[in-house]
Amino acid sequence: MAPVPPNILVVEDDRETRTLIAKYLRNNACNVTTANDGREMSRAMTDHRVDLVILDVMLPGEDGLSLCRKIRGESQVPIIMLTARGEDVDRILGLEMGADDYLAKPFNPRELLARINAVLRRQAAAQTASAVMGATALNFQGWRIDFRLRELRNPAGARVAMTSAEFDLLRAFCERPGRVLSRDSLLDLTQGRNAGSFERSIDVLVSRIRRKIETDPQDSSMIKTVRSGGYLFTPTVEPAAMPVDGAK
Known part of the structure; x- marks a missing residue:
């Protein structure tokens, strides 16, 4: 169009x-x-x-x-x-x-x-x-992340299992597409400064998320590593339409 x-x-x-x-x-x-x-x-x-x-x-x-x-x-x-x-x-x-x-x-x-x-x-x-910041669910490249249900569905509509920490990190990325996010800022957005939180934990979580959403986790296209910067979420993100009652 x-x-x-x-x-x-x-x-x-x-x-x-x-x-x-x-x-x-x-x-x-x-x-x-x-x-x-x-x-x-x-x-x-x-x-x-x-x-x-x-x-x-x-x-x-x-x-x-x-x-x-x-x-x-x-x-x-x-x-x-x-x-x-x-x-x-x-x-x-x-x-x-x-x-x-x-x-x-x-x-x-x-x-x-x-x-x-x-x-x-x-x-x-x-x-x-x-x-995007006010939405309860978002779409990116066919994927759907629902904040109320705390679930992620792939383009085929199947639910993808995620830990709470993985979900919170993916949500932080989805709500801030196109921005370079440092490991420190991602820690603050997801885990806060709780005891035991450290920058390397972000790298581990990113690696896990990549294995779940990337076609080739070794050549990531959605979550880019920015040298000396952090990470950049590249997809276009849009508010998702609410599902019809009874739809899965």
Whole structure:
């Protein structure tokens, strides 16, 4: 399925700049709505789904910094501020009022697009992480880990026996995919600083988990060892749908 184009709202009073931004973004698979000032911005945000706002600081009437604060009081939609002045005070004020990024004029449209994509990726990652951390069950590469039942099922649906320590460590990995986790942090997340806990115990548990979930435990693709770092859980992790009543 093709990715859904993001809906970008450009709030800029300079017609030439506004037209340039809108044309470039539309040519790069974005849906664009434009506004000249705060009133048009509010109307556009009411009438359209907006995934990101490009907001000029210098606007007629209510300025961009005030509008940024108003948006952030009502929504978590990402905001990239634009200004003709590259002064640090404007950048700092914009970020303090909730802007996600800041770009000074004049700018290269390619850089603006890159920043838009970066902000949208960060937002998507944060939303996924929030959903993952709040889920009672997760899926990864066909596997399902259920925190309520404390069970792991393979892609064929069969339950895989795990010790309590193995399950807790796999849960720590699943809730933090794509992050390098040191042995110390894994100890804190799973065993705490109980007497007898030591870094080597993490290596032993990782080895056991690999034998249960990896196609080739000697050439691990899901739990990567990071030299001088720890371990990295590589699969994409998503909240699992709740099973239909009576399903195994």
